[in-house]
Amino acid sequence: QKEVEQNSGPLSVPEGAIASLNCTYSDRGSQSFFWYRQYSGKSPELIMFIYSNGDKEDGRFTAQLNKASQYVSLLIRDSQPSDSATYLCAGRDNYGQNFVFGPGTRLSVLP
Amino acid sequence: DGGITQSPKYLFRKEGQNVTLSCEQNLNHDAMYWYRQDPGQGLRLIYYSQIVNDFQKGDIAEGYSVSREKKESFPLTVTSAQKNPTAFYLCASSTGGNTEAFFGQGTRLTVV
Numbered sequence: 001q002k003e004v005e006q007n008s009g010p011l012s013v014p015e016g017a018i019a020s021l022n023c024t025y026s027d028r029g030s031q032s033f034f035w036y037r038q039y040s041g042k043s044p045e046l047i048m049f050i051y052s053n054g055d056k057e058d059g060r061f062t063a064q065l066n067k068a069s070q071y072v073s074l075l076i077r078d079s080q081p082s083d084s085a086t087y088l089c090a091g092r093d094n095y096g097q098n099f100v101f102g103p104g105t106r107l108s109v110l111p
Numbered sequence: 112d113g114g115i116t117q118s119p120k121y122l123f124r125k126e127g128q129n130v131t132l133s134c135e136q137n138l139n140h141d142a143m144y145w146y147r148q149d150p151g152q153g154l155r156l157i158y159y160s161q162i163v164n165d166f167q168k169g170d171i172a173e174g175y176s177v178s179r180e181k182k183e184s185f186p187l188t189v190t191s192a193q194k195n196p197t198a199f200y201l202c203a204s205s206t207g208g209n210t211e212a213f214f215g216q217g218t219r220l221t222v223v
Binding site (some may be wrong): 031032034038041042044045046049050051063088090092098099101102103 | 116142144146152153154156159161169199201203206207209210211212213214215216217219
């Protein structure tokens with residue numbers, strides 16, 4: 001069974017701080033990884049994707065991938081109250097078929 | 112604008128009734144997916160389709176059925192055999208390789 005694990009949270013950080021979200025996966029065949037943000041009652045929206053080992057930065061967001069450790073993370077710098085949402089980690093295998101989603105981590109940024 | 116359209120946004124089902132959720136995409140994506148999300152939970156795969164006229168069961172297919180007669184459309188029927196259908200249903204589509212899944216706005220189904 002392919003699994004993606006995340007800390008369910010809630011993770012609370014003060015405004016302006018760095019939020020660190022973590023994800024581990026069981027399938028070594030997973031090649032690409034995605035971070036989605038989901039506001040309550042809404043559909044997920046893509047924040048970042050990564051498929052090479054190392055860091056990938058986009059504005060306030062940095063995704064990190066370590067395939068040897070089967071670990072993916074998302075850092076949010078200068079956290080804002082509008083970042084308060086559930087963050088879903090997903091992996092996709094090298095056959096490019098299905099996505100396996102983690103249970104999500106709920107982030108609360110306190111003003 | 113390209114995207115995925117789900118309808119209706121809210122749906123109420125009576126006990127013993129079948130209901131169909133619509134999902135249409137104009138992104139020219141080959142793959143389409145249906146997920147179920149319960150409160151405070153992640154996404155669970157119901158069915159997926161990689162090409163027209165072919166689809167496979169996901170992790171929780173019992174009580175659901177789908178069809179893929181056109182590339183653009185992937186409707187989901189929630190049958191009376193699904194005993195606990197109240198949930199948020201999400202349709203997604205994607206191309207192959209390392210690309211992401213694009214989601215529709217979701218359908219919230221409630222049993223009354």
